[in-house]
Each structure stands twice: as structure tokens, then as C-alpha cells.
Amino acid sequence: MKDRILEKLKEVEEKRGIEILLAVESGSRAWGFASPDSDYDIRFIYRHKKDWYLSPWDKDETIEFMTEDDLDGSGWDLRKTFHLLLKSNAALLSWSYSPIVYMENEKFVELFKPLADACFSPVAVSYHYLSMSKKYLEACRHDEVKLKSYFYCLRTALTGKWILEKGTVPPVLFSDLLVLVDDFTRGKIENLVALKATKGESYYHANDWELFGFLESVVTETEDRAKSLSAGKADKVEMEKVFREILAD
Numbered sequence: 001m002k003d004r005i006l007e008k009l010k011e012v013e014e015k016r017g018i019e020i021l022l023a024v025e026s027g028s029r030a031w032g033f034a035s036p037d038s039d040y041d042i043r044f045i046y047r048h049k050k051d052w053y054l055s056p057w058d059k060d061e062t063i064e065f066m067t068e069d070d071l072d073g074s075g076w077d078l079r080k081t082f083h084l085l086l087k088s089n090a091a092l093l094s095w096s097y098s099p100i101v102y103m104e105n106e107k108f109v110e111l112f113k114p115l116a117d118a119c120f121s122p123v124a125v126s127y128h129y130l131s132m133s134k135k136y137l138e139a140c141r142h143d144e145v146k147l148k149s150y151f152y153c154l155r156t157a158l159t160g161k162w163i164l165e166k167g168t169v170p171p172v173l174f175s176d177l178l179v180l181v182d183d184f185t186r187g188k189i190e191n192l193v194a195l196k197a198t199k200g201e202s203y204y205h206a207n208d209w210e211l212f213g214f215l216e217s218v219v220t221e222t223e224d225r226a227k228s229l230s231a232g233k234a235d236k237v238e239m240e241k242v243f244r245e246i247l248a249d
Contacts, residue, residue, distance in 0.1 A: 005042060005102050008071055016063060018046040020075070021108040021246070024098035026091070027072075031174045032099075033151050033193050037070075037200050042102065043095050044075035045112075050247055053079065082243055088121035088232045090128040097172045107249050111242050117169060119239075121232030125170075126163045130226055133157040133219050140212060147196050147205045154189065157215050160222040163229065185214055 009023055027041030028034040046063070061080035065073040076084065076092075084092050096116045136153035139146070151174075158177040162170040171177060174193075178186050188211050195205070 005071060009103060012063060018048055020044050020046045020103050021105045023103040024095050025100035026095055026098055030098045030100050030172050031155060033174055033196050035196055035199055035201050039070045039072045042071060042073040045081050046075050047078040082239060085116060085119050086234050088119050088124040090125045093120060093169050094172050097169060099173050108246055111246055115239060115242050119232050119234040120169045122163050122167055123229035123231055126160055126226040126229050129156045129160045130222050133160060137215060137219055143207055144204045145207050147199060147203050148201050151196060153215055157218045161218050164222060164225055
């Protein structure tokens with residue numbers, strides 16, 4: 001499938017007159033708990049030729065595609081990327097740490113990743129994941145739960161816990177988050193990971209109310225403590241310098 005993904009990305013480059021600087025997987029396959037019928041969630045950052053950025057007019061800064069063979073693609077132009085980075089956009093930060101990389105410009109990654117780390121705002125990203133985990137928690141408050149929703153709740157809740165305890169950009173790989181839980185809870189979750197690998201996206205599973213209680217306590221703790229977290233340390237002067245350097249490469 002990687003060859004098919006690369007073929008599609010090259011097609012997008014040629015058709016839109018862009019260069020893809022980074023393309024990664026950003027979904028259940030990157031998180032490490034894909035179902036057999038999971039889509040491929042391809043996310044990418046791209047740049048145009050320099051003259052494109054000299055226009056006074058607003059332009060489309062997003063490219064999206066969906067193919068018949070389950071390739072779900074979405075990309076952001078470099079300028080939009082920097083605007084989102086200034087706000088410590090959680091999705092963008094996660095792209096920088098995806099374990100599955102399809103394309104990368106080494107110079108771009110060398111310049112961009114330290115900037116992403118510097119722009120990381122614990123309070124902003126924590127609230128992002130808190131909002132998501134509260135929504136998924138309510139979706140899981142039933143005797144039978146869509147296993148996909150359960151994992152989305154697990155991932156977002158544990159990501160919030162990571163930010164509280166570690167204060168760093170959270171890892172993308174779900175298994176890396178499990179260092180935050182006790183062995184008993186970890187065993188429950190790992191059994192569910194093994195089960196999800198055999199079930200389709202629409203599979204419903206009996207709720208483990210003990211595990212649900214754990215999730216509820218994690219979300220409550222995050223809500224109580226998130227407001228005390230620090231903001232990011234974005235330096236707009238340094239960001240502009242890096243932006244120009246990427247365009248000049």
C-alpha cells in the first residue's frame with residue numbers, strides 16, 4: 001500500500017504544482033490500533049514556488065482527496081502550517097512525531113521539528129484533548145460500546161494525562177502512553193488492542209465499567225489541573241526566519 005500512497009502523493013504534486021515536504025500517517029494505523037478495515041489517514045505539509053507567496057490575494061491553502069481504495073488525504077500549505085503552529089495546533093504537532101512517514105524533505109524536518117517543540121503549548125494542547133476525551137467518554141457511557149470510540153477515548157484521555165505528568169509533546173504511538181497506567185489496567189487495554197486488530201470499525205463490545213471508571217477519573221483530573229499548565233514559547237521572529245529558510249531551500 002505504501003507504493004500506492006506514494007503514487008497518489010506524486011500525482012497530487014504534479015497536478016497542483018506543489019512540493020510535499022512531509023507526508024505521514026495520522027490515524028489508527030499511526031496510533032497502533034488499526035482495525036482490518038481502517039482507512040489510511042495521510043496528512044502532509046507542502047509548499048508552492050516562491051512567487052505564489054507574493055500575491056496580495058487569499059488563496060486556497062488546503063488540499064484534500066479521498067480515493068476508492070481508502071486513502072484519505074489532507075494537506076496544509078506551508079503558510080497555513082505556520083499559522084497553526086503559532087497556535088500550537090495539536091494535530092499538526094502530532095504529524096511531526098508520526099511513526100509512519102511516507103515522504104520527507106530532510107532539510108524541512110531539521111528546521112521544523114525544533115520549532116514545533118518550541119511552539120508546543122501544554123495548556124492549549126491539553127484543552128484540545130480534554131474536549132475530545134469528554135465527548136468520547138459520553139459516547140462510551142453504555143453497556144455496549146463501539147470499540148473504535150473506546151480507543152479514541154483511551155488515546156485522548158491518556159494524551160491529556162501525559163501532558164500533565166510529562167509536560168512534553170505527547171507521543172503518537174498509543175503503546176508509548178501505556179507507561180502512565182498500572183500493570184493491571186495496561187493488561188486490560190492490551191487485550192482490547194489485540195481484539196481490535198481482528199474486528200471491523202463498526203464492532204461493538206461489552207463495556208468494561210472498571211476501565212470506564214479509570215477513564216472518567218483521568219478526564220476529571222485533567223479538567224481540574226489543565227488550567228495550571230504553561231503556555232507555549234513561540235517566537236514569531238524565529239518562525240519567520242525559518243519560514244524564509246524553508247522557502248529558499
